[in-house]
Amino acid sequence: MAMKTTRKQNYPEWYQNVVSEADMAENSVSPGCMVMKAWGYGLWERIQRVLDEKIKETGHENYYFPMFIPLSFFQKEADHVEGFAKEMAVVTHSRLASQDGKLQPASPLEEPLIVRPTSETIIADSFAKWVKSYRDLPILLNQWANVVRWEMRPRLFLRTREFLWQEGHTVHATLKEAEEETVKMLEVYRDFSENALAMPVIAGRKPEYDKFPGAIDTYCIEAMMQDGKALQAGTSHFLGQNFAKSADIKFTNQNNELEYAYTTSWGVSTRLIGGTIMCHADDDGMVVPPHVAPYQIVIVPLIKKPEDSEKIMAYINDIQAKLKLETAFGEKIRLKVDGRDKASVDKVWEWIRKGAPMVCEIGARDVDNGGLMVKERIFIGQPEGKKIVKTDEFIASAGKRLEELQKLMFAKAQERLQQNIRTDITTPEEFAAYFANANEWIEDGKQGKVTFVRGKWCGDAATEEILKSMKITIRCIPFDQSGTVGKCLLTGKDATMDVIYARSY
C-alpha cells in the first residue's frame, strides 16, 4: 500500500494523500486556491481536448468573455443574485497607493466589478446585441475559463475558490429547441463521463429547490464515489426566458412579431478530476483512465551497470519510435521515457502512485530476450499486476490493451454503482434508520454501508427541511421513471416520482 492512509481508515484523508502523492495539485499560498501540477493539469488538458471536440461536434463554437462583470448585471435577475451573492469576489479599487509605507487600495471604482462566478449575465448582454431576427438563431457558444466562488471550506479539485471549467451558453427561438439543447448537452456530459473518464453516472433533473439560480429546470449527472457519497459531475440548465427578459434578448419571428428568446447554459469543471480520483484511485494511489492519461505508457530504464546503458537506451528508443506509430482511442499513443537520474524502483513507484495506466521496466536482460516487463496499474497489488512479454507483441497490442483497461475500469465502477443503489427501502422509518449509519468506504465487489437509495418522493417543498436535518440530499429525479405508486420516503404520502437519495459532496 503506497498511501499512508487507506480508504477504509479515513476516506477524506486518503483523498488528500492521493492528490499529493500523485503530485497532481497542492494548496496555494493564496487561500482556498490550488496549484495544479503537471500530472493534474495534464489530466485537465486531456479532458479539455476530448470534451472540446464533442462540444464542437454538436455545433458549438468557442468564445471568450471578460472575467469582470459589472455589479449591476447581477441585479437584473432576482434569483440569480440571491443565489450567488454570498460567494462573490468584488473588485472595488483600481490601484494601490503607498500610505505611511503601507500599500492601500486607492481610486474606488464608480461601479464595483464582480469576478465572474458564472457568465450568464455578461453573455446575455452580448446576446441582446447580437440577436435581432429569428435568422440570427440559434447562437451556440462555449467558453473555457476560470471562475471564482468564495467558498469557505475548500478541498483540492472538489471545491476551490478559483476553478477552471467550460460554460456553454446558447440562445434559441423556441422553448422546445432550448429544452432539447439542454438535454442534448447533458447527454454529451454523460457520454464523456462514462466513456472518457470511465465514471458511470445517473442522469436526471434536479428538484425545484436545488435548481441553478435563475433556471426553469436544472439537469445533472451524478456519480458515486467509493464512500457511497454522490458527486455532481455536470449540470445543464434550461433558463427559459428568464435571462432573455432581464437582459432584453428579443428577436423578430417569422410572423414579424417581437419575442423573447430562450437560453440555456451548461458546464463541467476541474471537479471532474476530483470525481475521477474518488471513483478510481486505490490504496496505492491514483488510477488514471487511459483515455485521458497525459501519458498512457511510461518506460523506466533499469540500468544496473553503466556499460549496459547504451544498448538499453537504443532498445528503448526503438520501442518508443514504434509505439508512437500505434493508436488508442483513435489517437496516437502518449508515452514517456523516464530517463531522470533517480533510482529505478523509485521512478516505477512514482508512476504507480500517479496512476499511469502502464509502466514498462526495461533492463539488460530484456534487451537480450527481446522482451520487457509491463505493469498494468489497475492490477497493481495482484499477481497479474506484472508480466514479462515479448516486445513486438506488446507494441502490436498496446493500443487495444489500453482500450481494454479503460473498459475494465468502467465495468468495475459501474458494478459498484449498481450494487449500491438500494431500492428495497419503502417507509420513512426504514429510510431514517438506514441513513443513521456513518459513511464507509465501499470495498470492491461488496455493498457499502451507505449507498444511494432509489425511492419515492412526494415533491412537497417542506421536505427540504427534513432532508437538511438528515444531511441527505435528493441527487436527481432520474430520466428513467418506473411510473409506479408508492410512499414518499420522507413524508409517507402517496407518490409516483422516483428520486435518488444520497449523502453528497
Place this chain on the structure above:
RNA sequence: CGGAGUGUAGCUCAGCCUGGUAGAGCGCUACGUUCGGGACGUAGAAGUCGCUGGUCCGAAUCCAGUCACUCCGACCA
C-alpha cells in the same frame, strides 16, 4: 461568523511545564555495497524556533499583543 488546535530544517515532528543561545526521522548531496515490489552503510549540507513588544545577565521556552494556517460547525450554483 462560532468551537478547538497548531506555527521549530524542504516534509513530519520532539524540545517549552522546571529559561543557559537547536534536535530526530524522512528527504537532499557525495562515495561504496545493492538493484525486476519500493534497500543499506559512511560522511555531509541545511533552521534570524510565525511576527512584534515585555520580563530577565540570558527567551524556542515565561508574559502581552498580533498574523497565519489546520480541523469541526454554519455555507456550498
